[in-house]
Every structure is written in C-alpha cells, then in structure tokens.
Amino acid sequence: MSPYVRTVKTASGATAVQVVFSENRGAKNLEHVGSARDDEQLALLRAKAQQIIEGEQQPLDLGLDLTPVATGSKMAPVPVTSERAGHLIDAITGAYMALGFDGATNAEQVFADLVMARIVQPGSKLDSVETLAEIGVASASYATIKRRLPTYAEAEFRDRLTAACAAHAGIGPGVLVLYDVTTLYFETDEGDDFRKPGFSKERRLEPQITVGLLADASGFPLAVGAFEGNMAETRTMLPMLERFADSYNVDDITVVADAGMFSDGNKKAITEAGLHYILGTRTPEVPYVLQAWRKANPEAEYTNGQIWTMADRSGRGPDGVPHSITYYQYSWDRARRTLKGISEQVDKAEKAVAGKIAIKRNRFVDLKAPKKQVNWALVEKNRALAGIKGYETSRVDLTADQVIGSYRQLLKIEKSFRMSKSDLKARPIYHHKRESIDAHLTVVMAAMAVGHFLEQRSGLSLKRLVRTLRRYRTFELTIAGRTVHAASPVPAEINELLTKLNPEERPH
Structure with missing residues (x-):
C-alpha cells in the first residue's frame, strides 16, 4: 500500500497527524508528525506529512525557520493566506463546460458561480457569496448578482440553456421525453397573480407556483417552466412541449407522463400538434379485453408479465391503423x-x-x-x-414492451424532482417577483443538469460527491515571510474518482 496521512483525535482534544507507511492485520507502521489545535496548525502539519511521504526532504526541512513567532505568552499560529477546494471546483466547472453551458450563456461568470454555489450549499443569493468564498472562489458582489438576475429570466437565455441540454442529450427526431410537475410553496400569506393557492403536492395552504420539468429518458433535465399556482397540471404540458420543440427545432416528440397529466382535450391537442404520447392510465373498471379473456379462461390464473392489447374503439385512420392502443399488464408483485x-x-x-x-x-x-x-x-x-396496470399510447408502431419500458422511465424524472427539492432546495422562498423566480428556476435547472452529469460519471449521489471532494484542499501559508504551498493528500480512491469525473484531463 502507498503511505498516507492519518489524523486522529487525542485525549486532550487536539488532532494528531501521522504518516502511515504500512498496515498488517490492524498493526500500523507509522510516524507521528505532530498535534494541531486549530486549522492553521493542522494545514501545516499535513504539509509536513506530505513532504515525508514524497521523500524529497526530511520532515521540517523546508529551508525556512519554522519556529512560531512569540506574541507575549502565546505562540502565533502560522497564517494560511488562502485556501481552495480545488478538486470540487474543477469537477463542477468541468461538468458545466462539458454540457456546453459556458457557450450557451456567453461565458456568464456570475451565472456559473450561482450554479456552483447551489450545488455546494443551496441557499439564498446572499448566502452564495459566502458559500463560494468558503471553497476559495471570489464571486461577484451581492449587488452585481441582483443586477444580473433579470438576464437569467429572459426567454432567449433560458432557450439557449435548453438547446445546450438537448444537444448533450442527443435529442433528435423521434425523441422520447418525460414530463412531470411539482409545486413550490412560499412562506407568505399573501399571494399575487402568479403565486396562488392551489392543489399542493405537499399539502400546503400557502401561495404556490406550479413547475413543469421535461427530461430525457435518463432523467437528464431539458427544460423547466413555471406556471400559476392554481393552474391545472393538464394545462402545463402542451406549452412546455411546444416551447421545447421551438427552441430546439424538433417536432417529432413522444411525451411520457402519468394519467394525471392528460385529459381528453390534452391528448387531442398533442396529436393535432403532430406529437405523440405514452401515459399510464387509470383503470376504474375491468377492461373489456380482460373480461373476454376471463370468460374464455374461467379457471386460469394470470401469469406475471401477461399483457392484453386493446385498440382504440372510437375509430381508425384511413389506412385502418388505430388512433391509439392501450396495453394492460399484470404484475404479481x-x-x-x-x-x-x-x-x-x-x-x-x-x-x-x-x-x-x-x-x-x-x-x-x-x-x-x-x-x-x-x-x-x-x-x-x-x-x-389487482395487479393490472394500463398504458395508453398514440405510438401504434411501438411494441408493448417498448411502451411499458418507456413509461417506467418516469421514475428517473421523479428522482430529478427529488434532487431539485432536496439536494438543491429549489423552493424559492427568498423571491417574490416573477422575474426573480424564473431566474432562480433557471439556476436550479442548470444545477440539476450539472448534478446529473456528475452523478452519472462518478457513480455517487451529488450530496456524497460534494461532501467527499470538499475535504481535499490546497493552501498557501506564510512562513518566515515566504509563501509555502500545501495540499491535503489525495488517497488512491479519490484519484480514481477524479479520473472518472475528468478522464480527458488526468493521466492514465
């Protein structure tokens, strides 16, 4: 095994820094470097430990006088002049660039910083300044952030981001997109023309907005839209689809959604717009095809995965092809x-x-x-x-397995919404104006896309990834009037993780 730096708490409350050279059945061959009582001392001791591992110099042999300066009866700590969570910053920046967001936003640095802050530690725009400073990023002032926000609410800015997401997802003719809605409430008793009380998925009484999210088949976010809090979910889908089709110039789209997203008028409007749908249906009565099967097989039991097919009985096209098909499947579980x-x-x-x-x-x-x-x-x-689930589609060219498999991808967009409301805390409790809310949701969508990218590459949840990389930092220390660079040692498994995140930038 390679030597590594180990820190342990001592009985006195200090942090002991050790270099572990080898381990054998629990026994460690190690060298004690020293004990630290604050972050500055700890950073210096870690730097010394790294020098021991590298073997370039003997410990403490930095060519400098490392004796702390006495100030009265106390010894002054070695000052850390700067600190940076470089691996975390590079991972987020690399994902942001790989998605094409830098080009889509015309290198808008304030927006990029807000996306990074939301991934690292979600909070208000004012909090983002402190979050970025804590990881070593000098952000714009709060006044500048407020001045730039209206830009992120503009349709052109948001459409460029949507186009970048669609390009990354490889959107083309015949694309399958997932659609779902959620509600975000505001901690206020007074609503307005936009924030209105309505049906709340969180069973809240406060004013809220309705948010629609389009994602590709993997759950990667493509577009987000905000609607009045009392707008019916069925009325949010078509505007989102049409806007997406226009912004990316693709008109052959199949949307997958739950039954609650569709009304008869909705389905008609979607097909008249040249689009297609796959939806899970409510089954309040035993379907005719199941009644017929039961009549023909009175003693038989359903088999797991058994499928029945029922074509639309309201009419067929001029070529005899039904307008829609509903598949019913039985699941033992x-x-x-x-x-x-x-x-x-x-x-x-x-x-x-x-x-x-x-x-x-x-x-x-x-x-x-x-x-x-x-x-x-x-x-x-x-x-x-019991056990029967219906799936209706206008894509009569697809097989039953293809239709059912596409519908099951909805679990991925539900995960995206969970990420936005938990890991990224999308609920815009700090905003009141429509413009600011739209800008906030633009930042959240970009952060969701970056987070999805990082999760796919790393194999870790976004929260765990941030927590892991945030620990490994680089430091600048001033010792005897000279600047010394130090870094947290990076274990082999973290190096492997960094290679996954930026494979083109790291040696093999």
Whole structure:
C-alpha cells in the first residue's frame, strides 16, 4: 500500500497527524508528525506529512525557520493566506463546460458561480457569496448578482440553456421525453397573480407556483417552466412541449407522463400538434379485453408479465391503423401489494360497520345504503383489478414492451424532482417577483443538469460527491515571510474518482 496521512483525535482534544507507511492485520507502521489545535496548525502539519511521504526532504526541512513567532505568552499560529477546494471546483466547472453551458450563456461568470454555489450549499443569493468564498472562489458582489438576475429570466437565455441540454442529450427526431410537475410553496400569506393557492403536492395552504420539468429518458433535465399556482397540471404540458420543440427545432416528440397529466382535450391537442404520447392510465373498471379473456379462461390464473392489447374503439385512420392502443399488464408483485391493502381496508370497513371503530375514510363502506354496510361489489371489482396496470399510447408502431419500458422511465424524472427539492432546495422562498423566480428556476435547472452529469460519471449521489471532494484542499501559508504551498493528500480512491469525473484531463 502507498503511505498516507492519518489524523486522529487525542485525549486532550487536539488532532494528531501521522504518516502511515504500512498496515498488517490492524498493526500500523507509522510516524507521528505532530498535534494541531486549530486549522492553521493542522494545514501545516499535513504539509509536513506530505513532504515525508514524497521523500524529497526530511520532515521540517523546508529551508525556512519554522519556529512560531512569540506574541507575549502565546505562540502565533502560522497564517494560511488562502485556501481552495480545488478538486470540487474543477469537477463542477468541468461538468458545466462539458454540457456546453459556458457557450450557451456567453461565458456568464456570475451565472456559473450561482450554479456552483447551489450545488455546494443551496441557499439564498446572499448566502452564495459566502458559500463560494468558503471553497476559495471570489464571486461577484451581492449587488452585481441582483443586477444580473433579470438576464437569467429572459426567454432567449433560458432557450439557449435548453438547446445546450438537448444537444448533450442527443435529442433528435423521434425523441422520447418525460414530463412531470411539482409545486413550490412560499412562506407568505399573501399571494399575487402568479403565486396562488392551489392543489399542493405537499399539502400546503400557502401561495404556490406550479413547475413543469421535461427530461430525457435518463432523467437528464431539458427544460423547466413555471406556471400559476392554481393552474391545472393538464394545462402545463402542451406549452412546455411546444416551447421545447421551438427552441430546439424538433417536432417529432413522444411525451411520457402519468394519467394525471392528460385529459381528453390534452391528448387531442398533442396529436393535432403532430406529437405523440405514452401515459399510464387509470383503470376504474375491468377492461373489456380482460373480461373476454376471463370468460374464455374461467379457471386460469394470470401469469406475471401477461399483457392484453386493446385498440382504440372510437375509430381508425384511413389506412385502418388505430388512433391509439392501450396495453394492460399484470404484475404479481403489484397484485400482492394491492390485495394486502384491500384486505386491510376491508377489515377496517367491517369493524366500522359493526360500530367497533369510527368511520373516517374508507371506500368500501357504503354510506348511502339504508343501513351502513360493506360494499362487497366494489371490493370484488378492486380485487379483480389487482395487479393490472394500463398504458395508453398514440405510438401504434411501438411494441408493448417498448411502451411499458418507456413509461417506467418516469421514475428517473421523479428522482430529478427529488434532487431539485432536496439536494438543491429549489423552493424559492427568498423571491417574490416573477422575474426573480424564473431566474432562480433557471439556476436550479442548470444545477440539476450539472448534478446529473456528475452523478452519472462518478457513480455517487451529488450530496456524497460534494461532501467527499470538499475535504481535499490546497493552501498557501506564510512562513518566515515566504509563501509555502500545501495540499491535503489525495488517497488512491479519490484519484480514481477524479479520473472518472475528468478522464480527458488526468493521466492514465
């Protein structure tokens, strides 16, 4: 094994710095360098330890007088004149450049810094100045940031970012895009024409906005859009698709979304616009094709993965091709979970009807009957549907497996939204003007794209990656009037990680 620097806490609360040369069944061959009681001393001791590892000089032999200067009864610490989390900065900057964002924003440095700050430590625009300073980046002033924000809300600026994302994702004819919406609330009681109370996915009563996100099949974000807080989810999709198609000049798009995103009018508008859709359908009744199969096979059981096909019965095109096809698939695991839930609800319904527990909300209790009773017809219908999931599509040229596989990619866009609301804290609680909110979401989308890129290359979550690379720093120390450069030692596994992140820039 290669020698490495080890730090351990001592009984007195100091941090001991050691060089470990070898290990054998728990026993270590090491050399004690010294103990530090503050960050400056620790940085110096790490530098000494690295010199020992490199073997270029004996420890403490820097050609300098390292005796700390006495100030009264205390010894003055060695000053660290600068500190930089270079590996983290380089990783984020490398991803930003690889995505083409530098060119798309005309090398807008303030925007790049805001994206970096949001990845490192999400917070307000004022907080971003402190976050960047902590990792060694000199950012623009808060006044300059506020002055530049309106630029990031402009449609042209956002469209250029969308085009860069689409180019990175390899968007072309026949592209498959995922669509989902979320809501972001504001900590205020007073709304406006944009921030309005509405259906909240977080069950909040405060004013909110509705945010739509387009992503490619891998969950890589392509475009983000903000809408009034009370706008129906079904009305957000088509404007997002049309804007995306226009900004990247592609008109052969298949959008994948959940049933809640579609109304009959929505599906018609999408197909009339020359686009296609794949959606998960609600199945309130046993479909005709399943009834027919059951009638023909009264004793048979469904098999895991079994698929039934039903063409659109409302009409076919002039060539006899149906306008849409719905595939129904049975999943044993889905059925198991659903039947377990039904049994639990039926048990509560029977106790509620018997007066043993209070009736709260239970769909199997028939309150309209002359006497409260369990709705057994509804129970049996739900049991018959257990394990059945429907998938409707206008892409009649795709196979059932292709349609179902495309729909399952929606899990990836849900992950993107989770990243934006947790790791990147997208909720714009610091903004009130529409312009500032749009600018904020532009920064968040770019940070999501950079984060996705870093996760794909590193194999680590964004939060873990930032926490790992943030520890390895370079220092400038002033010793006896001279500047000494020092660096945290980088273990072999971190070097491997850095190679994954920037393979073209690191030696093999």
